[in-house]
Amino acid sequence: MKEIDQALLKRVIVERPRSSFKGDYGRLLLIGGTYPYGGAIIMAALAAVHSGAGLVTVATDRENVPALHSQLPEAMALDVTDQELLAEQIAKAGLILLGPGLKDNDLGTHLVQLVFNRVQPHQVLILDGGAISLYTRLALPLPQAQLVFTPHQKEWEAMSGLAIGDQGEEATRRSLSQLPPASILVQKGPQTKIWQQGQADFYQLTVGGPYQATGGMGDTLAGMIAGFAGQFPQVGLYERVVVASHLHSAIAEDLSKKSYVVLPTAISRKIPKWMKKISQ
Template sequence: MKEIDQALLKKVIIERPRSSHKGDYGRLLLIGGTYPYGGAIIMAALAAVHSGAGLVTVATDRENIPSLHSQLPEAMAFAVTDQELLAEQIAKVGVILLGPGLNANELGGHLVELVFERVQPHQVLILDGGAISLYTRLGLSLPPAQLVFTPHQKEWEAMSGLAIGDQGEEATRQSLSQLPPASILVQKGPQTKIWQQGQTDYYQLSVGGPYQATGGMGDTLAGMIAGFAGQFPQVGLYERVVVASHLHSGIADDLSKNAYVVLPTAISKEIPKWMREICLSNCQ
């Protein structure tokens, strides 16, 4: 098991060059929030923007867009049923987050199939929530992209065939070998583990707790991962995913000192401050 230490955080979260612009910090497309799960994609978008993503576009139900913009005017948005615009956006971005609040219905299945058909090898594709459920239920072949999976225990059970009680290290390692090379697995649970296919070792979070057991926590984590995936090119995607996951639970851990339950949106508000503190520590 690898340790997530301050040196790794400082390696990933570095000072931004003065000559940079928003295009240097990731072009993201977030797809989800179909009725009745509109809040999920809003929480994912909040986390992505607060994590420093340069350009965030959200494809969701048209009725969900006013709610999104009332909380996050920094994000662009369009109706997920606009197939022409969706195909155009898929081709333009570097990171696609598919699944927060994606209903596992006919529309959801069509969206997953469309993204799988159009995503390219140079793009990062993060599969979360409804996208994982639909991918496993439909038996789809995974596309040639840089893949990140963020399943909770029941979703990993569906993906791997491992019952929750059987999801130990060796069994997970063997199941991971069935995924495409270099795929990243964020195995969410009481002690979240982050794996990369092809590596025998893994990272395990030492922060976080039951105060995170509330709706939207996974959506916020997925948004943070997407935000980190779109920036910090000086390190590999695996390290970016690990640090985003650690920061998510580290902030929650700190907030829990004064709160019985930590809300996902409260975590998002704290992300820029924590990233700034880590960045400043590089100068010390």
């Protein structure tokens, strides 16, 4: 097991060059929040923007757009059923987060298939929530892209065939070998582990706790991972995912000192201050 230490945090979260602009910090497309799960994609977008993502576009139900903009005017938004505009945004994005609040129905199936057919090898594709469930149920072939999976224990059970009680290190390592080379797995649970296919070692979080057991926590984590993955090119994608995962739980642990339950949106509000402190 690899250690997540201050040196790793500082290698990833660095001060921004004065000559940079928003295009240097990621062009993200977030797809999800289909009825009745509109809050999920809003929380993911909040986390992505607060993590420093340069340009964030959200494809969701049209009825969800006013709620999104009331919370986050910094994000662009489009009707997820506008196929022409959605295809255009898929082509433009450097990173696609697919799945927070994505319902398992005909529309969800179409969206997963559309992204899988159009994503390119140079793009990062993060599969979360509903996208993992749909990909697993439909047994779809994975596209050629830089893949990140963020399953909770039941989703990993469906992906790997491993019952929750059997999801130990060796069994997970064997299952991970079936994924495309360099795929990243954020194996969420009481002791979240972050793996990369082809590497024997993994990172395990030593922060976090039951105060995080509330709806939207995984959506916020997915948004943070997307925000980090779209920037910090001085390190590899794996290190960016690891640090985002750690920071998500570290902020929650700090907030839990004064709160019985930590809300996901409270974590998002604290991200910029923590990143500033680490970068200095």
